Amino acid sequence: MNTVLAELHDKARAALDPVHYDYYAGGAGEEVVLGENEAAFRRLALLPRVLRGAATRDLGVDLPGGHLGMPLLVAPTAFHRLAHPDGELATARAVAAAGTVLVSGMAATVAIGEVVAAARAVDPAASVWFQLYPQTDDDVTACLVRRAEDAGCAAVVVTADSPVFGRHRRDAEHGFHDLPPGLAAENMRDLPGGPLGGTLDIGMSPTVSWRHLDLLRELTSLPLWLKGVLHPEDAVLAVDHRVAGIVVSNHGGRQSDLAPAAVEALPAVVDAVEGRVPVVLDGGVRGGGDVAVALALGAAAVGVGRPVLWGLAADGEAGVARVLDALRDEFDHVLALCGGRGLADLTRDLVVTRGTGVTGRCG
Ligand SMILES: Cc1cc2nc3c(=O)[nH]c(=O)nc-3n(C[C@H](O)[C@H](O)[C@H](O)COP(=O)(O)O)c2cc1C
C-alpha cells in the first residue's frame, strides 16, 4: 500500500469507533474477495518500456459526465458522517480541489444538493455523480433521479450488484444495524411510499432487472453508468441497454464472497465492450501502481473507496486531499518509470503475471 494511505489508515483506525471502523473495513462472508482485490494486484507486474522520455505527462481523461484531471475518481461509499462531522461536504471539497469526480452515494449523510454545492464552491466546473440503487417502486426511483438532476449531478451510477445486502460478519458481531442519533441517509427523506426499510440495506431490491435500467434511460438524459458488472455478457447487455459506461466492481468485497478479484474480471469485460463505452474498475486500488495496472488492462480510470474514508476519518477534507494527491503523485511516477508519455502508453502487453512470465494476461 502507498505509505501515505497506510499512515492515514492507521490514523483512521485509531480515531474511529471500532464498530464504524469495521463497517468501513469489512467485507462479506469470510472476506475472501476483500483480500483478493488487493492480492490480485500484487500478482501482476508491468514491463517498463525504455528510452521514451517526456518531461511531463498529461494524466487527464474525459468520461461521460465529466473531465478527470487524473484517471481516478471517488467510488460511492455510504455514511461519510460516521467518519467525520463534515461528512460528504469535506469529501466533495477535497475531490473538487483535486480536479476529479465524486460519486456521491444514495446513502449519503448529506443531501445531494448540498454535496454538489460544496464541490462547486471549490470549483464551479466540478462534476459530482449520483449513485442509485434502483427501486422496486418506479415512483421512488423517479424521485431519486429528480433529486440528483435538481442538484446538478452530471451522471447517475446505477449499482447492480446488490439485489440483497451482503452478509457482513463484523457488523453482525457488533450488532451494528443503524446510524447513531443525529445522522440519517439524507437523500432518502420524504420519499413516495414512506421509508425504504433498514438503514444498512436501504432500498435494495431482489426484483431489480434490466427493465429498471430502461426506465432510468427514459427518466433522465444524464449519462448512466452501470456499477457492479463482472460477467462479460452483462457488459454487452449493458451496452445494448445504452449505458454510457461500466464499472467493473465486486463492491469492494462486500457483496458476493464468491466473486473474482475486480482486476481479474476486468480484461474480459474490456474485450466484450470493444471500446463502445469506457470501463472503470474499482476494488483494491491502494497505490499508483495499481492504477497503472488497471489502465494497462483497459480501464479508462479507477475508483477508490476505503482509502478516501480513511483520509476523511483521519483528517477530514485535508485527509481526503492527501489520499488523492498521494495516488496522483505515485501514479505519475510509475507512469514515468514505465516509459509512459501519457495514458495511451499503458497497454496490455506491459502486464505480466508474476511467477509465470506470461504477458498480456491477468490471473
Ligand atoms: C463502507 C462502504 C460503503 C459503500 N457503500 C456503497 C454504496 O452505498 N453504493 C455503492 O454502489 N457502493 C458502495 N460501496 C462500494 C464502493 O463503491 C466500491 O465499489 C468499493 O469500495 C471499492 O473497493 P475499495 O474500497 O477496495 O476501493 C461501499 C464500500 C464501502 C467500503
Ligand SMILES: CCCCC(=O)C(=O)O
Ligand atoms: C446502506 C446502503 C448500502 C451501503 C453499501 O453499499 C455498503 O455498505 O456496501
